[in-house]
Amino acid sequence: MRRISPSLGLGLLITIFLVGVALVSLAWTPYPPTRIDILHRLAGPSAAHWLGTDPFGRDVASMLMAGAHSTLAVALIAVAVGVGLGVPLGLSAASSGGWVDQLVMRIADLAFAFPALLTAVMITALAGPGAVNAMLAIGIFNIPVFARVARGAALAAREQDYVVAARAVGRSEAEVMLYHVLPNISAVLLVQMTIQFALAIVADAGLAYVGLGVQPPQPSWGRMLNDAQTYIFRAPLLAVFPGLAITLAVLGFNLLGDGLRDHFDPRMKER
Amino acid sequence: MARLLLTRFAALVATLLAASLVVFVVLDVLPGDPALLILGTGARPDTLAALRHQMGLDLPAWWRYLLWIGGILHGDWGVSATYGVPVGDLIAARALVSLPLAVLAIVLSTLLAIPMGVAAAARRGRALDVSLMSAAQIGVAVPNFWLGLLLILLFSVQLAWLPAGGFAGWDKGIGAALGSLLLPALALALPQAAILARVTRSAVLETLGQDYVRTALAKGLTGMAALWRHAVPNALIPVVTIIGMQFSFLLAGTVIIENVFTLPGLGRLIFQAIAQRDLVVVQDLVVLLAGSVIVVNFAVDLAYLWLDPRLTRGEG
Numbered sequence: 001m002r003r004i005s006p007s008l009g010l011g012l013l014i015t016i017f018l019v020g021v022a023l024v025s026l027a028w029t030p031y032p033p034t035r036i037d038i039l040h041r042l043a044g045p046s047a048a049h050w051l052g053t054d055p056f057g058r059d060v061a062s063m064l065m066a067g068a069h070s071t072l073a074v075a076l077i078a079v080a081v082g083v084g085l086g087v088p089l090g091l092s093a094a095s096s097g098g099w100v101d102q103l104v105m106r107i108a109d110l111a112f113a114f115p116a117l118l119t120a121v122m123i124t125a126l127a128g129p130g131a132v133n134a135m136l137a138i139g140i141f142n143i144p145v146f147a148r149v150a151r152g153a154a155l156a157a158r159e160q161d162y163v164v165a166a167r168a169v170g171r172s173e174a175e176v177m178l179y180h181v182l183p184n185i186s187a188v189l190l191v192q193m194t195i196q197f198a199l200a201i202v203a204d205a206g207l208a209y210v211g212l213g214v215q216p217p218q219p220s221w222g223r224m225l226n227d228a229q230t231y232i233f234r235a236p237l238l239a240v241f242p243g244l245a246i247t248l249a250v251l252g253f254n255l256l257g258d259g260l261r262d263h264f265d266p267r268m269k270e271r
Numbered sequence: 272m273a274r275l276l277l278t279r280f281a282a283l284v285a286t287l288l289a290a291s292l293v294v295f296v297v298l299d300v301l302p303g304d305p306a307l308l309i310l311g312t313g314a315r316p317d318t319l320a321a322l323r324h325q326m327g328l329d330l331p332a333w334w335r336y337l338l339w340i341g342g343i344l345h346g347d348w349g350v351s352a353t354y355g356v357p358v359g360d361l362i363a364a365r366a367l368v369s370l371p372l373a374v375l376a377i378v379l380s381t382l383l384a385i386p387m388g389v390a391a392a393a394r395r396g397r398a399l400d401v402s403l404m405s406a407a408q409i410g411v412a413v414p415n416f417w418l419g420l421l422l423i424l425l426f427s428v429q430l431a432w433l434p435a436g437g438f439a440g441w442d443k444g445i446g447a448a449l450g451s452l453l454l455p456a457l458a459l460a461l462p463q464a465a466i467l468a469r470v471t472r473s474a475v476l477e478t479l480g481q482d483y484v485r486t487a488l489a490k491g492l493t494g495m496a497a498l499w500r501h502a503v504p505n506a507l508i509p510v511v512t513i514i515g516m517q518f519s520f521l522l523a524g525t526v527i528i529e530n531v532f533t534l535p536g537l538g539r540l541i542f543q544a545i546a547q548r549d550l551v552v553v554q555d556l557v558v559l560l561a562g563s564v565i566v567v568n569f570a571v572d573l574a575y576l577w578l579d580p581r582l583t584r585g586e587g
Contacts, residue, residue: 110289113561113568115523118541122557125545126298202414206527209416210542225417229531232435236424243417251412 008259011194014252022069029062034217042235051241054224055231060238063219064245070131070214071221071249075200077135079193082142087189089143090150091177094158105151108144116141117203124212134213138203142196149192153185160184187264194257198250205246221246275576283569288340290561294554295336304328305352308548326352339554349551353544358555361540368438369529369536372452372459373521379460380467381514387464388471388510393498395476403468410465415524419458419531426454436533455532459524463517470513474506481505508578515571519564 004012025033030050037057045052051060093104120137127133157163158181166180167173207213208222216223221242228238306322307314323329327338342349348358387407391400427435433454439447478484479502487497525538533539537556544552 110286110293113286113290113565114293114557115519115560115564117523118526118557118560121526121542122545122553125542198412205414206416210527210530225420229420232420232423233428236428239420239424243414243420246414246417247409247412250414251409254408254412
């Protein structure tokens with residue numbers, strides 16, 4: 001086992017912390033995150049409310065914890081959609097070659113012409129705002145990403161001796177892909193997953209900010225930022241904490257991705 | 272060379288057509304009847320049918336697609352259902368906000384990122400490199416709409432130097448207009464600059480290790496001259512690629528950032544048009560945005576040929 005690099009260590013630490021907070025929020029938050037307490041609205045940080053309260057008197061720390069859960073859930077499903085559909089597409093493009101390959105890759109090219117966030121806004125606005133549509137709208141754009149990455153890595157892996165050997169002993173193309181190519185490209189895919197996870201967190205927050213993501217009263221970081229903007233003159237701190245949470249989450253997954261890439265393939269290490 | 276350009280151009284047109292078809296089909300499939308939305312659910316069936324007929328919604332889908340594309344090619348972009356004005360005029364007016372915003376953001380990001388990246392590469396492993404790259408790592412993670420809020424907090428709430436939102440209008444003078452675009456452009460530019468600085472740094476490090484740089488140093492060029500005259504120009508290809516890709520991010524980014532700063536640009540237009548099911552406007556805008564991404568990618572391809580003449584010889 002190679003030594004764990006600082007970026008991998010820090011990335012792991014942040015992501016484990018976030019997942020931990022999200023899990024804990026299912027069982028416990030300092031206050032119920034949706035409990036309105038109008039008498040203590042817009043309170044600053046105190047012993048009773050660590051990060052203060054929002055315009056409805058809801059506890060900001062509790063809302064952030066619950067928001068971690070909803071953000072991670074949206075990002076997880078969005079990435080799963082991309083992996084689940086994109087990787088099989090990329091692998092079949094790589095193994096069949098010819099017009100199938102051309103078709104899949106041209107469709108992927110076409111998908112990249114649509115600014116992802118803009119199209120996600122369009123899809124959620126027209127199909128109806130909400131967590132499920134946000135997951136799908138973000139997930140759709142992960143499909144061509146994973147199709148491209150899986151195809152590229154699979155084409156390189158197919159030339160390796162162990163694949164040639166597997167084919168020589170009579171393994172079918174599907175078996176070769178499933179048992180020999182896929183395990184060997186899993187590191188590349190894992191790194192891409194962390195990158196897409198970070199992007200999905202930003203997209204989720206953006207959608208929620210414009211009111212198209214997770215719907216109230218369910219707390220979300222993006223929605224909290226939007227609510228905070230109205231009170232930016234009276235309670236500026238409200239605009240700071242949710243943004244810090246988003247940044248921390250994105251930073252964590254980016255560091256994890258960088259760290260994993262260097263860990264799996266030291267030759268790729270950024271100079 | 273001519274054949275290469277022609278093939279690329281044919282691919283460009285094919286992609287544009289495919290993109291328009293995708294937009295049309297998606298908007299046709301997604302729920303929401305524009306006529307019903309205008310009249311409300313209490314509308315009488317015959318009124319609804321009459322409006323649907325007037326809006327051309329009763330025509331078969333393929334025919335509506337051809338009418339729409341044919342119109343676009345003739346410069347007739349349709350009429351907005353909510354504003355009652357030609358979509359072309361509507362887009363032109365809003366583009367006067369969004370395009371300068373995007374250009375300002377790209378310029379700011381490039382001006383910040385290239386010196387940062389080159390400096391970090393030149394001081395590889397030293398304190399300057401480490402601090403610049405740590406800042407970039409954090410910068411990449413900051414969502415631009417939150418950065419927008421922070422900039423408002425600092426420059427509008429605390430210092431009261433710049434407006435917290437809204438657009439002064441070009442008729443109020445260039446200074447006032449640019450003043451209202453400066454904070455949103457910065458919010459868009461800083462995270463992009465962080466990405467670009469990292470790319471620039473690794474591209475310059477790559478070229479610094481090349482033989483021609485060693486030769487330049489061997490024949491007596493100073494480190495600075497070798498860096499700027501040989502290493503940096505040769506590192507530009509990946510940098511230009513990323514700038515091209517960032518254009519697409521910036522266009523999408525305007526949707527959210529224009530909401531943060533309440534700017535009357537294309538992003539807010541598309542947002543309002545979606546909410547009001549003003550489908551012609553949505554279709555036109557999405558095709559326009561996807562089209563500009565495709566055209567920019569094409570321009571980036573051409574820039575490669577110019578930056579690296581070997582590519583033309585290889586394929587021509």
